[in-house]
Amino acid sequence: MADSPTGADRSAAQEEIMEATYRALCDHGYADLTMQAIAAEYGKTTAAIHYHYETKEDLVVAFLEFILDRFIDHVHGVDTTDPEERLELLLDRLLTDREGYREFVVAMLELRAQAPYNDRIREQIQRNDEYVHYLLRTVIADGVAAGVFADVDPEAAARSLMTIVDGARTRFASLDERDALADARRTAAEYVESVLEAE
């Protein structure tokens, strides 16, 4: 079993199916995501996928958990305890373009647009959001306690940063605004500097 920060136990086969789903989503988007497309990426039959995930919905919910695990894995690797540095690194990870990232953000926007119509998808998106919010809130609270940040409400400040992140992703995907992530990284930096680090 693969270790997972969210506590999801995934077998090696399930890890491979999740990786195949990632590639299929980037290639086809969510609207055109089929079990066939995932099977083609996986290199096995759709039956081999259905053995692990009965419905497409089961698979999509598991996939959302998988990308949260990947995010957590990445940020757990960060070995600084300095609140300002940790917050910068979290924001860098949330707002940096990378190879093939736009295709992924496009597929995620489709999933978010689906959320109002599908309780299980919305609930998993909410859990992912809540986890990232928790990471931001914790590092802000640490900074307030250490006196490096102003006496802000960590809960509200984290929500402001999440709003900036979500706005950036929506603009990056839907407006084909290549600089949307870099622009939002600057906005987040202004927010940190002017609100959190205010005298």
Next chain:
Amino acid sequence: MADSPTGADRSAAQEEIMEATYRALCDHGYADLTMQAIAAEYGKTTAAIHYHYETKEDLVVAFLEFILDRFIDHVHGVDTTDPEERLELLLDRLLTDREGYREFVVAMLELRAQAPYNDRIREQIQRNDEYVHYLLRTVIADGVAAGVFADVDPEAAARSLMTIVDGARTRFASLDERDALADARRTAAEYVESVLEAE
């Protein structure tokens, strides 16, 4: 012909079809928006709609222009020339919940998720975005010129506020976060106070 700030000439019939489209979108969402549903709201046949809008795409592009006109109509009614007040009123309009608004924002998120796959829809969404950006940029530039705002780049500051607005709408629709707009209004106020009105 109805007067339109964007220069779109709409007949009375076309105005009625746009109103019917608004109601149908709120009731059904975009994925389930059919000419039949719009015709039912319009109280006429689908042929009566096709007479004005040949395809669903034509209708959706016209609809996006229609909602931009409605927004512009609303903000043109604001009769203050004070930059700080004008900016507050613009942000209020962009970030205030109102009767039936979530259903509309849900449908707009579906449209935005469609944008990467449809050039005409994306281009109209970009035009709408560009117009709102222009309004924000202008009022910020006025405030900088009048010395009530700090010496910021109005272009970048307007983009930061647009990012906050888009993040709020994505969260409002996809996370069922009832306070997302109010939270973002507070974030925008913090941004204005700390960045634009900084000493």
